[in-house]
Amino acid sequence: MTEIKHHNNEKNGVFEIYEDGVKAGEMTYTWAETDKFIIDHTEVNEQYGGLGLGKKLVEAAVNFxxxxxxxxxxxxxxxxxxxxxxQEFQDVLS
Incomplete structure (x- = not known):
């Protein structure tokens, strides 16, 4: 089972993705202003490569x-x- 956890404060945040309870990767961001944030890093652990988890992290950020x-x-x-x-993610581009 895939689960995404989101941690956010006024300066930065992280989306963490878990596969069967094990952290499989993360995507970090920094707030640029109150109305936009900068995704600065996405990483999925090697053993979870090819499962589409990176795209799920991006999708979580888009939904947020x-x-x-x-x-x-x-x-x-x-x-x-x-x-x-x-295409359906492009509406949130700054």
Whole structure:
């Protein structure tokens, strides 16, 4: 079972992804302003590669941005490529 946990404060945050209770990866971000955040790093542990967990992390960030009515600046190359290739994620780009 896949689970995503989100931790956020006024400066930065992290989305952590767990597979069967084991942390499989994370995506970190930093707040740029009150209305946008910068995804700066996405990493999935090697043994969980190829399962689409990185995209699930990006999707969690996109959903968070939509819920809050804010934008994303994807400096992380993985997040940037994923958002660019996924038309339905592009509405949150800053």
């Amino acid at each position: 941005a939509r819920e809050k009515g804010i934008k994303i600046v994807p400096l992380c190359s993985f997040a940037k490529k994923t958002i660019e290739k996924t």
